[in-house]
Amino acid sequence: xxxxxxxxxxxxxxxxxxxxxxxxxxxxxxxxxxxxxxxxxxxxxxxxxxxxxxxxxxxxxxxxxxxxxxxxxxxxxxxxxxxxxxxxxxxxxxx
Amino acid sequence: xxxxxxxxxxxxxxxxxxxxxxxxxxxxxxxxxxxxxxxxxxxxxxxxxxxxxxxxxxxxxxxxxxxxxxxxxxxxxxxxxxxxxxxxxxxxxxxxxxxxxxxxxxxxxxxxxxxxxxxxxxxxxxxxxxxxxxxxxxxxxxxxxxxxxxxxxxxxxxxxxxxxxxxxxxxxxxxxxxxxxxxxxxxxxxxxxxxxxxxxxxxxxxxxxxxxxxxxxxxxxxxxxxxxxxxxxxxxxxxxxxxxxxxxxxxxxxxxxxxxxxxxxxx
Numbered sequence: 001x002x003x004x005x006x007x008x009x010x011x012x013x014x015x016x017x018x019x020x021x022x023x024x025x026x027x028x029x030x031x032x033x034x035x036x037x038x039x040x041x042x043x044x045x046x047x048x049x050x051x052x053x054x055x056x057x058x059x060x061x062x063x064x065x066x067x068x069x070x071x072x073x074x075x076x077x078x079x080x081x082x083x084x085x086x087x088x089x090x091x092x093x094x095x
Numbered sequence: 096x097x098x099x100x101x102x103x104x105x106x107x108x109x110x111x112x113x114x115x116x117x118x119x120x121x122x123x124x125x126x127x128x129x130x131x132x133x134x135x136x137x138x139x140x141x142x143x144x145x146x147x148x149x150x151x152x153x154x155x156x157x158x159x160x161x162x163x164x165x166x167x168x169x170x171x172x173x174x175x176x177x178x179x180x181x182x183x184x185x186x187x188x189x190x191x192x193x194x195x196x197x198x199x200x201x202x203x204x205x206x207x208x209x210x211x212x213x214x215x216x217x218x219x220x221x222x223x224x225x226x227x228x229x230x231x232x233x234x235x236x237x238x239x240x241x242x243x244x245x246x247x248x249x250x251x252x253x254x255x256x257x258x259x260x261x262x263x264x265x266x267x268x269x270x271x272x273x274x275x276x277x278x279x280x281x282x283x284x285x286x287x288x289x290x291x292x293x294x295x296x297x298x299x300x301x302x303x304x305x306x307x308x309x310x311x312x313x314x315x316x317x318x319x320x321x322x323x324x325x326x327x328x329x330x331x332x333x334x335x336x337x338x339x340x341x342x343x344x345x346x347x348x349x350x351x352x353x354x355x356x357x358x359x360x361x362x
Contacts, residue, residue, distance in 0.1 A: 006144070027146055030257070037250060038146035041153055 008057040009035040013049035118172040123192035125165035131197035132158035157243040164236045184354035188343045195334035196279035198343045205268035212251035217283040219244040224300030252316045259320025281330030
């Protein structure tokens with residue numbers, strides 16, 4: 001092998017029809033076909049899924065932890081952004 | 096396992112002779128998946144990467160599941176009160192009826208892949224035909240196993256292509272494995288006298304009818320792998336009639352040690 005490590009892939013599994021694909025973990029594989037097969041063998045052994053997505057980890061761009069204050073703290077004191085200031089009439093069901 | 100009334104009556108419709116032939120055939124299938132499953136289990140903890148370690152353990156467990164259904168059915172066909180465990184743990188090498196291919200050592204990853212591919216290509220196509228067997232038990236076992244075998248064949252086909260069309264070293268290893276294992280591939284589709292009798296009775300697939308599909312897939316995979324298939328090799332047979340290579344004895348020694356040393360042991 002000229003290249004010692006296969007690239008890393010992130011694995012997303014849909015546990016049943018109608019639900020979203022959820023991130024379940026990562027694995028190594030030489031290409032997308034192998035990544036899907038490996039995901040099947042590693043992450044769906046106990047009926048965890050009906051569909052698999054894989055994406056090479058290098059294509060995932062993450063927010064910088066150093067930005068966390070600027071990104072997320074301002075939302076802390078803005079409770080009015082939650083739709084919780086309405087009185088729901090008793091006759092309304094299924095809310 | 097409880098025999099349902101319909102199963103029992105199906106068994107009763109067979110003559111003693113057919114029942115005996117079927118017993119030997121089902122035993123042959125069970126021995127085959129047990130021995131190959133055991134070989135794959137030897138990889139557990141030794142795979143080249145974690146993902147493939149798991150893949151081989153998964154396939155081994157699939158085969159073991161199929162093995163159990165087959166031994167249970169074989170025990171009922173024999174009708175002498177033996178259990179699946181008796182059949183697996185208390186028979187000698189000459190009584191085992193697996194083809195020679197599946198008892199061959201794991202070797203390197205390329206040898207394991209080649210052995211698996213040659214077997215999967217037969218296993219999958221044979222199970223597909225067994226789906227329509229008039230023997231409903233065999234058809235039922237095939238229905239569960241064929242989905243697993245479809246994945247096994249996909250997995251091993253992919254790996255043959257990757258190794259053949261990969262690096263110089265992976266190609267050399269695949270070629271070496273193929274040159275060694277090819278001689279055991281013909282036995283899979285060479286019927287024994289027992290299989291011929293059951294084929295004539297229409298109970299099991301006619302292997303001649305499987306060959307076109309098997310050969311087409313084989314040719315496709317090895318052409319993608321850019322590796323030529325061996326030509327004019329003498330095919331070894333005998334495993335299905337109890338004449339084995341030296342390797343089977345060692346497998347059984349490990350597999351049967353506990354029951355032979357502590358008869359009746361359970362845990």
